[in-house]
Amino acid sequence: MSPIGDTAPAWVRAHACATPDAPAVDSPWGRLTYGQLEARMLALAGHLRDAGVGPGASVLIALPLGCAAAVAGLAVQALGACAVELDRETGAESLDSILAQTGARHAVLFGQDARRWTGRSALTHCFVVHGSRPPERLRALLAPAACTWLQEDGAVDPEVASEPLTALPALAPDAPASIVYTSGSTGAPRGVIQTSANIAANTRSIVEYLGLTARDRAMLILPLHYCYGKSVLQTHLLAGGSVFLDPRFMYPQVVLEAMATESCTGFAGVPLTFELLRRQAAPESLAKLPLRYLTQAGGGMSPDTVRWTREVFHPAELFVMYGQTEATARLSYLPPARATDKAGSIGQGIPGVTLAVVADDGTPLPDGEVGQLVARGANVTPGYLGAPEETAAILHDGWLWTGDLAWRDADGFFFLVGRAKEILKVGGHRVSPAEMEHVLARHPAVLEVAVVGVPDDLGAEAACAAVVRKPGTTPHEDDLRRFCREALPAYKVPRHVLFIEALPRGPTGKVLKADLRTRMLSILSSPDPRS
Template identity: 30%
Template sequence: MQDDYLPGPEDMPATVIAQPVVYRILAHAETSPDALALVATASAGVEVSRSYGALRADILRFADGLRRRGVAQGDRIGIFADNENACQAIVAILAANLLGAVFVPLNARYTARELLDAARRAACSVILAADRLAPTVNRIRGDLPALREIILMENGNGAADFKSILDLGAPDAQGWPQLAPDDISEIMFTSGTTAAPKAAIVTHGRTAAAAHIYRTMLDLRPDDRLQSFFPIFTTASTKCVILPILSAGGAAIIDAGMSIPDSLARMKTYGSTIYYGVPAFYIFLLEHMRIQPERPSALRLFIYGGAAMPLTPIRQLAEFFPEVGLAQTFGSTETGATGTILYPRYTLSRMGSVGRAGPYTAVKLVADDGTEVADGVQGEFAVRSAAVFAGYLDDPATSRATLKDGWVLMGDIGYRDADGFFYHTDRKKDIIIRGGHNIGSMEVEDVIYKFPDIEEAAAIAVPHPKLGEDVFVFVVMKEGRTLDASALLTYCRDMLADYKVPRHIVAIPSMPRNPMGKILKTELRVTARELLGLE
């Protein structure tokens, strides 16, 4: 059910789709060159601020520098960094957009094995990497046939680095390619239920639509300062924070990491009006508030998404920050982060709801046969907007199964009440959301299966008071073998990004199965909760 007062997908202005977001950002530099655009960490951990005029010059110079190095429209540029180099990464993303190159965010926590898989599948011709991550890139560069150059964020030691590329370019460079709405702007890797993450294709038109939807949904204005610690390589960072606020002419305040004291200091220093985080951030914030109450005066909105928000912290946030609105969002990489929003006026009266369809977005719940279910009946979330992804890279079968007639099937289960409010109750796909990071259970299992002595493995989500969910793995040992949990954990740390490494590993005699032989993870979840002493 679409809210009566919100525009639907068909109302998306054609002019929005036709203009890449970077052009809107450059236009703000023409009209408000001295306005604050960005606060983020750059080289050597130094926090810097950029006006729109300075950001425009950096974008043009870096795009021109890449062009002079032979980067052309359609080339894939991998960015392998986190928020410690957010300033350079944001400039590079926008420069890639201007140049017509394809931005490929690479998770800074990837192991060499994971990085190789992503960079090879995306056919990255250039990788811009944080200096501390350069050894990981160098380990695999010989296995990347498309890779022409590695550019370091800070010190190239005689090779290319960010500054050398910047110095090549002109601050008033022109002659950029004409970009069509269907030209690819981004390839985003997203964990699913398969062993390897899927690569979602996003176009310039869809990116522009996502920025417009979030700008409208959050009522972003030029005087807003939107702050977040979302890692630069995530959809949440680009689609929910950076592009929406910069396209609105406001300022993006990017935290280097999730540190409550540092975040609060920035809120006060820069007058942040909105903070966007996962539930864990607000739980840690509440703990800090009990010891050292601080209330940044400019805040008007807290937004939480990426994982289920427990009800108790919602009530406590409302008590500690009565002047700050609380909003819940619900979406995914494939939906372009669009989906539902629970606006502050409903936060306490509709506790547990993820809200109703956002602006320019339609949401429904469907049965396995694709028919829409009635109110109160469980179904799978389906989302339609101009921002949804275009399909998976080199995977037409999975694309057809996920994207049907413009609707993205999210793999999440829920119901809708008679007033059109949606409630998320479970996930059809076995995705574990730990601290806002999506972890494919089969990806964890695939690694553990390769460990000697393991006969079977099943990874599940268990509740965690701060992270939302945690990774719990059951294993069945080969006959005559016993579990060496310490050795298995060490192996996992070498093969998986740190947030994917299980916290709990338990050996059991056999896996519970249904008549078809499928492992019953519902029973394993009950067992895990009992072992952890959870209700």
């Protein structure tokens, strides 16, 4: 056991001692300096401790993006406990499963969501950001759990006195510090364990290649229950920089104005983020932002959108990145200086991470040959919570099997082909949906596109493209198939092109391909699938 000196709570304490008045975590509804953030963190940790939370315990956190969410995660980890940050929209069945898996008896939640938590008898104590809602009504909804009230900036209402935490406890580096839930292969929630050592390794690596300093200030629109969003907060807390948490991206112009007013130097987004900006934002307003860098992860972005982003945000540099929750966020990045000659690449392993391409039996493959992408580093998870079989499926001899297919060029840069489970087998050929999607996305009438596999008449597989048209256009299926034939061999041209109003997406903007495939099958089985 050793003092937890390399954790986010320890980083906050160090900066609070050195620069207590420096900005740390802000939002449209609150501002916290490092001194205030430390005070909020230690005060809430004291209340959690008195409610029975100790090292190794799990605490559920389901809060909107804001200061209180940042304080709650830090307070839980300051005790050596495990923060289980959840999407506020988590369904009742998944919530019950997560409570059973984690054994959590404490939760930090938003008063507006109290009805969602009603009847959860496993909970003994709830810490509630109540806002303007009457505490007594919330207390009745959350009974029999005891309640402690929090303000939107993470401060504890002075209803019950507790001594703040004064010292961070000893903690083994391999102790779970966070559990991040993703969808398992069966659809049941699957908890990815992230240890304090995982988080420290990944955070330090990202700070290194982004060159973050105390002068950096990030605009963060991604939720903290998403490991990409959490890594933005953690990296800036390590560097002594600051983060502006803004959940208002449904109004992009409002966020852009805040980015300018707040003098943000960094901005993180998923592909949908930049697609929305491309459609809705004036390029001249983007060029005036005081950004030093942008980061993009959370799935592949179309080449045209990558080029557009680099052009309109110039001179800010775009870091295209690749990662997984099982890698505590990040595995590779493409240096902006190589954006042109290595276009389409996910880059090289981040500092401390080794990437390789191997055959299905683990044998290393030569450059240029497609195989399984595997990774090794201190940021790789020890596994899934309570799921030894699923853990064994992704971890082999210290290597994380990402589930992605890729190839490496002679310079050591990696190129993704697609998810191994999503690769289509069309007429004896292995076909990447991403390749078809990138071609179709270049058509002037295509707003969005996603390709999935559907059964063909012979019991094999056919590619089906789901296309969202640009407003005012009326392309025909044959138009898009002809367009594909100009760039792709015949076997890579989608068998079906169906037009829909919108692609189904998850909370972080990723296309839900399983849902899309079900919808495509339903449309194709209808009497007139093109109607």
